[in-house]
Amino acid sequence: MQYFTIAVTGIIVLIITTILKAKFGDETSQKNTNFKEYEKIPYLLSKAENSFYNVLKLSVTEEYIICPKVRVADFVRAKKSKNWQANFNRISRKHIDFLICNKKMQTIYGVELDDKSHDKQGKRDEFINNLYKKINFPIVRVKADYTYSVAKLKEKINSTLNTNKETTPADVAGSNYHIGSKNVSITQR
Numbered sequence: 001m002q003y004f005t006i007a008v009t010g011i012i013v014l015i016i017t018t019i020l021k022a023k024f025g026d027e028t029s030q031k032n033t034n035f036k037e038y039e040k041i042p043y044l045l046s047k048a049e050n051s052f053y054n055v056l057k058l059s060v061t062e063e064y065i066i067c068p069k070v071r072v073a074d075f076v077r078a079k080k081s082k083n084w085q086a087n088f089n090r091i092s093r094k095h096i097d098f099l100i101c102n103k104k105m106q107t108i109y110g111v112e113l114d115d116k117s118h119d120k121q122g123k124r125d126e127f128i129n130n131l132y133k134k135i136n137f138p139i140v141r142v143k144a145d146y147t148y149s150v151a152k153l154k155e156k157i158n159s160t161l162n163t164n165k166e167t168t169p170a171d172v173a174g175s176n177y178h179i180g181s182k183n184v185s186i187t188q189r
Contacts (some may be wrong), residue, residue, distance in 0.1 A: 044068060048144055049097065051111050055148040059157060060100060064108065070099040072128070075107045076135065094128065096139075109161065110137065115144035138163075 045053055045068055056066055072094045078087035098111040112133070114125075132139045142153065142162045 029049065048115060049113060051149060052142070052144070053098070055153055056098060056111060058150045059153040063103060063107070065101045065103065067099040067101060069095050069097065071095050072131075075099060076131065076137075089128065091131070094124065107137070108142060109157075111140045111157075113144050114141055161179055 043085050051066070053066065053068060060066065069096070072091040073088060075096075076091055078091065080086050081087070096110045097113045100108045100111065102108055112125075112128075129139070131137075140157050142148075142156065
């Protein structure tokens with residue numbers, strides 16, 4: 001009787017799987033894919049993000065690389081545990097607006113451009129803020145605006161890095177800021 005129940009359950013699962021594949025398609029199968037339903041997005045960044053990116057480029061020194069729209073799971077690892085999959089899923093579909101790395105591609109800090117979409121993402125932002133705090137990853141949050149001041153953005157970056165650093169207070173821009181074992185230099189231009 002037990003084998004009969006297992007066999008019937010297996011057949012039902014197979015039938016449901018077949019129906020779902022027929023209805024929704026198999027992601028890995030190309031034969032039923034209508035590639036006309038896809039299109040290239042002309043620009044990686046929106047106009048607002050691109051405007052901010054150009055100011056951000058002027059606000060960080062040349063020794064750093066600005067990486068836009070990076071998936072959180074590409075710089076934060078879910079530790080191996082019984083909850084690994086759930087923890088990975090929490091970060092795999094989220095991204096940071098701008099990730100600042102050194103020339104060796106070590107992550108230094110992140111920048112989030114908070115636009116209207118962030119008003120609706122309270123729980124998402126709360127999770128991300130708590131995650132970054134727990135892993136000691138500095139995040140600079142900038143409210144989206146029509147214009148940005150390079151000096152004010154540098155000041156905000158310096159302020160955030162000073163808040164997150166683990167050593168003595170920095171005096172002025174141009175000093176070395178220590179975040180854990182990472183040195184971050186931000187100079188006035």
